[in-house]
Amino acid sequence: MTDPNLRIRGLAKSFGGVRALDGVDLTVPAGQVHALLGHNGAGKSTLIKCLGGAFPPDAGTIEVGGRSHTRLSPRESIAAGVAIIFQTLSVVDSLTVAENIFLGQEWTRYATVHRRAQEELAAGLLERVAASCSPRDRVGELPMGQRQLVEIAKALSRSASVLVLDEPTAALSGAESDALAERVEDLRTQGLAIVYVTHLLAEVERLADAVTVLRDGRVAHHSRVAGHTRRELVEAIVGRPEPLPHGLPAGASATEQTAASASADAVPRAPRLTVHGFRGPGFGPVEIEVAEGEIVGLYGLIGSGRTRILETLFGRRRASGGTVRVGERAVTAARPSDALAAGIALVPADRRRQGLFPLLSAQDNALLPTIRPLARRGVRALFAERRVFDTLSRAVGLRPARPRLSAAAFSGGNQQKLVLGRWINEARRVDVLLLDEPTQGVDVGARQEIYEVVSSLASQRGTAVLFASSDPEEVVALAHRCLIVSQGRITGELSGAQLTEAALLSAVHEAYGTTTMYSEGAA
């Protein structure tokens, strides 16, 4: 068959003026693995979702197996032979492997499910993906790697011809990742067109026949053969040939080896957050020190433990060892209210689930934990609340600055300003601000504003800021210093002129492949 299995032409999609996809072409012939690379927000997930029918593209065509579509519904996408394996798998834990594979397309006999026929067919499909589980196993009891194979088997059962894998190894162990790579190679020889979304250059080198790099919704790089160098790919992802050195001089470096030379810095600052031998679920021990007014990044891939470190510091999860100090005071946060009382606040990554109160007004969202401190004798100080809100909304540039509008009506960026505003308004004392993916789902303009708010908070009020991010661009823009997190440990540190996007990308990839540290700290 010479017809390519998947051919995307000029695909475009905007969200409220933000161009998520801007004329993207992508061609994947049968029997090829095509790697799709790019930053968070470069347009990868939008592309996948257009392909899967989650939303209609504004322009362009999607051609699958010779039939051209201008838009697809989820049902049409499946019927056309597209199968997408998302990072968050869509298997049903309480059902068996066979039941999952045939979910929605059950084999029936006498109007009941023909269990044995399903299990026999499932066994064949599981063999094709070399899964070790049995058709009768409950999916909830299987390891992640096996669940993923179940989902791939489900795709095969629907005779998919295009398979999209969205960062498939993010949640897998090293051995499981290797096994998955072999499966992908098998499926390629079986004639599937495979789109492989990843952050890891090592996987691209091992698996891909062709590579497309997206940046700001456009194709930034495309090569048919694996003749490119890592450096070329990193440059294509980052978007400039020579990464700009970080402008700001770093604050006092906190690693032990450089502590002695810290006196060389212009303004030696007192440590505001000191974390020593800190251990918790899936991470540790880690050492972190953030000085007064310093902004430190935790950079790592999804699943590296950066979110858990922040959540445990905030008392959302239970620490299993180590000490945390805010200034001189030792802090044990068993629950978020303890952390808040000690002056530690967290802006969580999942705004919709953990941050926002969509039905409540903007003012309620921004001031919720502040209402009680402002109240007098148990009665709300309504005028003071409005005054604090007005000052805050000017400070963060809230648009529209309407206190009574419900939070659901704001854009993602302005919602994030509301959640952030909860901790940075004048009536609140926060010594240590923890931010998890501070600009996830935030448009470019608001992103810059949020960086400015956080920076001025650090410089003017001396707040120590520790933020986790999977976006190197964000780390370079915001952090004075960055710790590399990999598999629950801190494997390196970058600061000053070394803190570049290219250095960050190489650091995680090396930390992932081998356990060598990227850098010995500031020279």
Place this chain on the structure above:
Amino acid sequence: MTTATTAPARRPTPSPRALARGGLSTLRRHPLFVVLALMVLVFQLATGSFLDPGNLRGIATDAATLAIVAVPLALLVISGYLDLSVGSTLALGGLVAGWLAGQQHQSPAVAVLGALAVGATVGAVNGILCCYLGLSAFIVTLGMLTAVRGVAQQLFPLPLSSFGSGFAWLGGSRIAGIDAPVVIAALVLVAGALFLALTPSGRHVFAIGVNREAAYLSGIHIRRTPFALFVVTGVAAALAGAIKASVLDSVVAGTSGAGFELTVLTAVLLGGVALTGGSGSILGVLLGVLFLGCLQNGLTLLSVPTFWQQMAQGTALVAGAALAYFGPRLTR
């Protein structure tokens, strides 16, 4: 959004026009207001006696016990919980008050306090199981509905009556020309509205109902506040039971307050409180209570058989839900 909210947020003194628009937006948020007014008009035209002072007084007294329980129940529903046990708590509260006043010859104050203590106990059990142990409020309070009724029947197998003239004061006296139960209900309504509008916990109730996880991460007491609401709901149900016992001068363990929990819930939901939590208002609850009270009274005046009345009540709830769902789409 409504046109009223597009007006500039800060204005030194609201102009009459702004006030009118504010009134309009209140109407739009509470379409029940219009329905209630129409219903009153129809009943008055049909019966000619619906708006007589004597009849209105009857409606108010009937609605009073409903309102006393509906207010704390509404707060509980806004915070994402539910209490189905109030019908049985009401019965137990009435029995305890009547027993203390009638059999034990205690003062009316002691009788009422005894009832409130029993209500607080039932509410605390509900609250511990639902808020601190995290069990489903639906299941826990459904179980308590049956269990408390069983306790009431075990403790008071025989009907109680003749509680004395002192105790009759609670249901029968008039304060400034208004029946005591109506005065109590008005106080409860005002307290509920002030609580929601003016106290920090009032805001927290909404926050917990909208997004419990986010409320927890904001350092809000996500257990303590709903627990207190469970206790207050139990107390309110027992108070309503004492009032009913006083009005009727008798209580029967098996039948007192039977089905009351669903009537209160109907009033709360008719009043626009979302069963999913996070939204609702005391004004809405008042409208819901008055609507049910007027509907029942008007149909009785028209000699409509009881089962038709029940059908009307049920239809009103479903129609109200449909209106809340489709209304915003139609007016857009």
